[in-house]
Amino acid sequence: xxxxxxxxxxxxxTYGDGGNALALVHRAHAxxxxxxxLAISLGSPxxxxxxxxxxxxxxxxxxxxxxxxxxxxxxxxRVAHGALVVAVCAGLQILGQSFEVAGGRIAEGVGLIxxxxxxxxxxxxxxxxxxxxxxxxxxxxxxxxxTQLGGETxxxxxxxxxxxxxxxxxxxxxxxxxxxxxxxxxxxxPWLCDAVIERATGxxxxxxxxxxxxxxxxxxxxxx
Amino acid sequence: xxxxxHLRSRTALxxxxxxxxxSRLLRRGAGEVIGSKLALAFDPDLLxxxxxxxxxxxxxGTNGKSTTTALVQAxxxxxxxxxxxxxxxxxxxTTLIRTHGAxxxxxxxxxxxxxxxxxxPEVVCLLNLSRDQLDRTSEVRQIAEKWRLVIAGTTxxxxxxxxxxxxxxxxxxxxxxxxxxxxLVWVKDASSCPLCTRPLSVEGDWECACGFRRxxxxxxxxxxxxxxxxxxxxxxxxxxGEYNRGNAAMAIVSAHLAGIQAGVAASRVSEVKEVLGRxxxxxxxxxxxxxxxxxxPAGLAALAQLTEGFSSDLVISINDNVADGRDPSWLYDAPFxxxxxxxxxxxxxxRALDIATRLHYSGIESTVIATLDDLPEQVTASVPVxxxxxxxxxxxxQRRGTPC
Numbered sequence: 001x002x003x004x005x006x007x008x009x010x011x012x013x014t015y016g017d018g019g020n021a022l023a024l025v026h027r028a029h030a031x032x033x034x035x036x037x038l039a040i041s042l043g044s045p046x047x048x049x050x051x052x053x054x055x056x057x058x059x060x061x062x063x064x065x066x067x068x069x070x071x072x073x074x075x076x077x078r079v080a081h082g083a084l085v086v087a088v089c090a091g092l093q094i095l096g097q098s099f100e101v102a103g104g105r106i107a108e109g110v111g112l113i114x115x116x117x118x119x120x121x122x123x124x125x126x127x128x129x130x131x132x133x134x135x136x137x138x139x140x141x142x143x144x145x146x147t148q149l150g151g152e153t154x155x156x157x158x159x160x161x162x163x164x165x166x167x168x169x170x171x172x173x174x175x176x177x178x179x180x181x182x183x184x185x186x187x188x189x190p191w192l193c194d195a196v197i198e199r200a201t202g203x204x205x206x207x208x209x210x211x212x213x214x215x216x217x218x219x220x221x222x223x224x
Numbered sequence: 225x226x227x228x229x230h231l232r233s234r235t236a237l238x239x240x241x242x243x244x245x246x247s248r249l250l251r252r253g254a255g256e257v258i259g260s261k262l263a264l265a266f267d268p269d270l271l272x273x274x275x276x277x278x279x280x281x282x283x284x285g286t287n288g289k290s291t292t293t294a295l296v297q298a299x300x301x302x303x304x305x306x307x308x309x310x311x312x313x314x315x316x317x318t319t320l321i322r323t324h325g326a327x328x329x330x331x332x333x334x335x336x337x338x339x340x341x342x343x344x345p346e347v348v349c350l351l352n353l354s355r356d357q358l359d360r361t362s363e364v365r366q367i368a369e370k371w372r373l374v375i376a377g378t379t380x381x382x383x384x385x386x387x388x389x390x391x392x393x394x395x396x397x398x399x400x401x402x403x404x405x406x407x408l409v410w411v412k413d414a415s416s417c418p419l420c421t422r423p424l425s426v427e428g429d430w431e432c433a434c435g436f437r438r439x440x441x442x443x444x445x446x447x448x449x450x451x452x453x454x455x456x457x458x459x460x461x462x463x464x465g466e467y468n469r470g471n472a473a474m475a476i477v478s479a480h481l482a483g484i485q486a487g488v489a490a491s492r493v494s495e496v497k498e499v500l501g502r503x504x505x506x507x508x509x510x511x512x513x514x515x516x517x518x519x520x521p522a523g524l525a526a527l528a529q530l531t532e533g534f535s536s537d538l539v540i541s542i543n544d545n546v547a548d549g550r551d552p553s554w555l556y557d558a559p560f561x562x563x564x565x566x567x568x569x570x571x572x573x574x575r576a577l578d579i580a581t582r583l584h585y586s587g588i589e590s591t592v593i594a595t596l597d598d599l600p601e602q603v604t605a606s607v608p609v610x611x612x613x614x615x616x617x618x619x620x621x622q623r624r625g626t627p628c
Contacts, residue, residue, distance in 0.1 A: 011415070015553040019553070019555075026585045026587070211584050212584060218577050
């Protein structure tokens with residue numbers, strides 16, 4: 001049994017973020033797992049889950065999501081007890097100590113990771129490729145944030161695009177995987193989707209071929 | 225207008241016309257864009273001059289701009305077959321030069337300020353705002369914010385959809401608004417209040433705790449009539465779908481405010497069957513193809529209402545050229561599963577693999593067509609095949625086929 005909770009899709013779901021839950025459910029199902037997937041709206045208490053998904057969003061909704069997660073207050077202990085948070089773009093930003101929104105205002109983050117996000121010199125829009133443990137992750141970024149990590153490890157090295165700062169992208173701790181590659185990043189990178197499932201279940205997955213592999217190879221060929 | 229600036233505009237138009245002629249002679253397309261571009265470069269005030277003394281209605285919004293502009297043109301008694309879909313300053317110049325009298329112009333969302341400033345429109349018709357090509361335009365709330373600044377305090381007559389919270393937010397500070405109860409199929413970009421960011425439930429007579437609420441519309445749609453202040457007018461729409469009934473209502477009210485009798489406007493609008501080849505059928509390689517344009521989640525949600533009329537074979541063509549948006553992440557926001565389920569699906573276009581993968585994750589397997597030449601043989605010949613295509617993919621289909 002694998003349980004997946006998509007957090008606040010009405011606030012954090014700007015760029016097809018629903019694709020990540022869809023891909024996780026499909027690929028876990030295909031390996032015989034029973035999967036429960038549900039979405040939680042702002043203000044509802046967090047239910048128990050193996051995987052929590054946070055997507056991208058605009059400034060206002062992003063602040064709401066950060067406030068809602070702090071008000072709930074349970075995410076840190078859930079992560080300490082083994083849950084995994086997969087956070088994309090604005091979802092990544094709100095997990096840090098603070099992030100900057102329009103007008104130069106600094107908003108308080110959730111504080112689950114040691115990171116600060118400030119407005120960068122320009123908006124970063126375009127295809128992006130990073131390497132994670134020597135494997136490529138392809139995607140698209142569209143954000144105006146520069147993220148500085150404290151003592152924590154990034155998720156990947158930037159091969160193309162900008163990520164946190166032009167050199168590295170995202171964050172990886174025991175319980176948080178975050179990236180600026182927005183929207184359906186797990187749908188576009190089947191191996192990363194499987195890595196999330198394996199981390200959540202603690203079991204290796206058998207291989208599973210699909211058209212998603214063709215897409216992944218085609219994107220790599222066109223971007224590298 | 226001073227005689228000197230008159231002269232400059234006339235010279236600009238001559239420069240543009242010469243370039244357009246040269247471009248046509250060199251067989252580089254219709255020539256109008258290059259002509260208007262040069263003319264605008266020569267005289268930045270050209271729009272003011274060619275738009276002076278013209279009754280202009282501008283139409284903007286994420287979805288339905290081209291269709292509604294054509295419907296307003298029809299309501300004004302203008303021909304609709306000359307529509308170009310051009311929605312930026314060069315396109316407006318071309319349209320203004322080629323037409324006389326009252327005219328409807330389509331306006332790309334980021335250009336609303338320029339249109340209102342330079343064209344002094346009599347009526348501004350604002351349809352809806354939702355996510356679209358986020359890599360190219362601003363996020364939707366930034367567009368709403370920009371519109372709000374442009375519209376603040378204006379006395380220009382605005383026709384606006386009362387059901388769209390982002391439109392209501394953008395239009396709020398205007399002094400002269402006619403609200404229309406036009407159907408809206410996509411409200412997911414307005415799930416938090418544009419004013420205070422509290423969660424907003426957009427159903428029926430929506431209202432936020434902060435006081436931001438749906439305004440009371442003065443125009444309503446019934447199944448066979450449109451009702452305005454003291455009037456009830458027979459209403460029918462040849463274009464398919466609930467969303468086109470909304471577009472028609474917005475067009476009728478806009479034309480009415482520009483001086484056309486509402487009954488006349490409604491009767492003219494009811495006769496439009498096709499706009500820019502959209503909803504039209506073309507013939508190609510011995511097959512008939514029924515073309516539908518859909519380029520963002522709201523557009524697909526609108527198409528999901530029409531699936532009963534779709535053929536059992538379904539072609540989905542998705543490109544990622546600049547005009548389409550380079551990022552197809554939006555495929556996961558659109559109800560492709562609802563549209564494709566139960567159909568035999570063929571995926572084409574530069575992002576065919578993306579749509580095939582998106583459908584795969586919803587449990588729908590499809591055929592990816594690498595070379596379009598392989599497609600005709602694989603589809604059923606007996607009925608027109610439904611094709612759903614985004615912007616440039618749609619244009620390719622139109623060029624490929626001959627209208628039938």
